[in-house]
Amino acid sequence: MKRKYWKIRNIVGQILIILLLGFALLWIRSNIQHLQPLLAMKWLKLIFVLLAILYLIFCIGCITTLIADHVIHPYNPADPKSLAILAKVDKYKLDAALLRKIKQQGNIVQLIIQWLAQHNYQQVAKHRLGLIFEKKTAFVNHRFKNKYHRTFLLYRPLLNVLIIDNILSETLKFIESESQTKPVSQNNLILITDMKNEEEILSAGAGIVNYVSTEQTSYLYPIFLDMSHAHLFYPQDISLFPWYKRLAQKFNLISFKSWLRNNIQTNKNS
Numbered sequence: 001m002k003r004k005y006w007k008i009r010n011i012v013g014q015i016l017i018i019l020l021l022g023f024a025l026l027w028i029r030s031n032i033q034h035l036q037p038l039l040a041m042k043w044l045k046l047i048f049v050l051l052a053i054l055y056l057i058f059c060i061g062c063i064t065t066l067i068a069d070h071v072i073h074p075y076n077p078a079d080p081k082s083l084a085i086l087a088k089v090d091k092y093k094l095d096a097a098l099l100r101k102i103k104q105q106g107n108i109v110q111l112i113i114q115w116l117a118q119h120n121y122q123q124v125a126k127h128r129l130g131l132i133f134e135k136k137t138a139f140v141n142h143r144f145k146n147k148y149h150r151t152f153l154l155y156r157p158l159l160n161v162l163i164i165d166n167i168l169s170e171t172l173k174f175i176e177s178e179s180q181t182k183p184v185s186q187n188n189l190i191l192i193t194d195m196k197n198e199e200e201i202l203s204a205g206a207g208i209v210n211y212v213s214t215e216q217t218s219y220l221y222p223i224f225l226d227m228s229h230a231h232l233f234y235p236q237d238i239s240l241f242p243w244y245k246r247l248a249q250k251f252n253l254i255s256f257k258s259w260l261r262n263n264i265q266t267n268k269n270s
Helices: 002-032 042-071 080-087 096-105 108-118 161-177 198-209 243-269
Strands: 122-127 130-140 146-155 184-193 221-226 231-233
Touching (some): 130 184, 161 184, 221 243
Parallel strands (some): 146 184
Antiparallel strands (some): 130 146
């Protein structure tokens, strides 16, 4: 019931924001036509164009979220039929040949560490959960302290949905314990396995796909890379994220998938 309330509130809020922003842009455009000196200022036109582009991006994000709310399918990690359906979902599939080539290049964990370094992440801790990376961003909080992005990198040789639940719980405990240390606006979890048991992998994948993160869970966003059966699982429902966090996570996911492909392409050409 609480989740339903949050969804309704989120949808209504998005619609109101879209209407208000759209009205504001139309009002600015209609009134600025009467001010010829302002029209001659190129920087003012540029600002208006940028605002229009941001408005369009926001609208697209809201629409995709509304669509996603109607196509969300919960998967039962204990039901073989449900797991069989999950195994066939194209968006969670990776190129098996690509992953085999990545394995030939070396340790996938080390490769991801290099990718994180390219995105200015630095390792700040080695926890029982795994490796913890952070990077300082240009954004500040209300106390004018720089915000950070944090990524947990974990390898596990054995996984199932119960282990996934435990990992998520432990990760949230760590986030909460560090919440007063520094402002962190993004918490990501990259989980990797190469176990052979596909049923257990799909069970663990269902735990990731079904995971719903909120403000109470610090908007934790987990992804699960299955190196044996070529899957990349991630939450199907992030409708409770603020729109800008949804966009950020979508770009992060696209960036990670692109890195996997480009990493192979680069090594082919070298």
